[in-house]
Amino acid sequence: MxxxxxxxxxxxxxxxxxxxxxxxxxxxxxxxxxxxxxxxxxxxxxxxxxxxxxxxxxxxxxxxxxxxxxxxxxxxxxxxxxxxxxxxxxxxxxxxxLTPEQATSKLRRNEESYFVGRGKGVWRYDVVQVPSNDPIEDDHAEKIIEVPPTVVPVEEGQEAGPSDWMFWGVFDGHSGWTTSAKLRQVLITFVAREISNTYKAAVTDPTSKTPSPESIDNAIKKGFLQLDHEIIHESVDKVFKNPSKLVAAETLAPALSGSCALLAFYESRSKLLRVAVTGDSRAVLGRRGSNGKWTATPLSEDQTGSNESEAERMRKEHPGEEYVVRNGRVLGGLEPSRAFGDAFYKWSYDTQLKIKNQFFGRTPSTLLKTPPYVTAEPAITTTRIEPEKGDFLVMATDGLWEMLTNEEVVGLVGKWLDDQKAASKDGKPWFGSWFGGKDQGMLPVEVTTNDATGQRQPVRIKQWGVTAKDSERFVCEDRNAATHLVRNALGGMNQDMLCALLTLPSPYSRRYRDDLTVEVIFFGDNTENNGQVTINKEATATVGNDTPQAKL
Structure with missing residues (x-):
């Protein structure tokens, strides 16, 4: 970079x-x-x-x-x-x-927060987006699906009644916003449909009433790949059947741009969390240890040409092609090695030439020999959540991870939770507190030195010249946990840095910060609100009505 x-x-x-x-x-x-x-x-x-x-x-x-x-x-x-x-x-x-007040207003412009009062292992989630591109190329989606016991049977020792399937997705678009918008609209539907089919097939199987873990993973992968096939190949079939440049522009838009995808799927009865990643967005689990500190566990691995395991996979798939990975990028161009869209790395040379001659486009690269070079197939991890211990999940596009380490992100949320808890006990406002003071100079997180997970270190720290200690960098000023993370990523206590980075107009801002989309999901049981999802008005920018974004 x-x-x-x-x-x-x-x-x-x-x-x-x-x-x-x-x-x-x-x-x-x-x-x-x-x-x-x-x-x-x-x-x-x-x-x-x-x-x-x-x-x-x-x-x-x-x-x-x-x-x-x-x-x-x-x-x-x-x-x-x-x-x-x-x-x-x-x-x-x-x-x-911008003044500090104006910067705060800009940070909070797109924040959302919801209470999940369903008693199914999730009690709240917070979301925020801060654009750098104009328009923002990131997107996100959330959905809760109530599943009857006829689809997910109640096993021995499990609570009777329906199960909740909860989905959260963040989508990091590039070369435009159309692919990420497509994922927001339909990716969860594609995946949920395949998971549902897998459960229904298992119920009718006399040898097993529940699907195997591998079959659920395969269902998620199938949903991803089916959607990408629709974006890449079915769109081409449509435009050649109706050869209009206007139709082609609209139909091919999600194929010509691209997007990473990070999707979390939580099944409330089993308490299993599956995280599927295509690209370099990242999910990290926060869990409190016996010593009171939080541990940060990455649930995804960045899929880029700089990740040696991804580079080796591509070399095996394209033997003898010297430039399949060059300078950490696919064919020297695209950084993510997996993504939706990005048709120029997936269409054949002949298809690209035909589209260029009949509609528009660019001359295919001479390096294009054995496409596809980029896949939408996700890598999936499975983790058993412990809601009673207050686990939380942070999902974010790479704009956040360019600025903060996994441990800093988990430590910042842990500190935010500690401040919330302290405020609820003594009734004093926590909002606006600083990290400085006795025994508060360090984040409450275990710091590890394990670099074997393919995670890149924050590149912006060197670019910005950040050398301050935790006690001189970070601050708690926001009631939305996702906004709290973005504020500290962009400067925290250094208000001049925060204000300057948020002042920079597009496209100049893109040199110093990316689009930012962050979700924080808090696990735990909340039976209030009669099983409904309600807006947390204190941590939501604007509320037009009380209809939650997450649909049941």
């Missing part, structure tokens, strides 16, 4: 003149920020534009970005609105930095 240097919060006392908007001075700035105030410049002075009401006189913090770096500083501006300046043809942009 090519990273650009981020220089933040180093020039809060400096005043930038209008001349420093210009390319020769901007690119001539050092990596620690703009030239010091008072330096001479032969560049003509530029006029600062102020648009909109409410601005005040005096210095205001600004963020400036060019083709290589981003800088912060203060700008001396007169009365008027927000400062905004773009220099045409050169790609520089200067914008007034």
């Amino acid at each position: 090519n990273t650009k240097k981020l220089s933040l919060a180093l020039l809060s006392g400096l005043v930038l003149t209008g001349a420093w908007y210009y390319r020769d001075t901007l690119l001539g700035a050092s990596e620690t920020g703009f030239p010091i105030a008072g330096e001479s410049s032969s560049t003509p002075s530029a006029t600062t534009t102020a648009v909109g009401p409410g601005a005040t006189e005096g210095p205001r913090k600004v963020v400036a970005v060019d083709s290589e770096s981003v800088y912060t500083g203060t700008l001396s501006a007169g009365p008027g609105g927000r400062v905004s300046k773009e220099v045409e043809n050169n790609g520089e942009k200067v914008v007034e930095m």
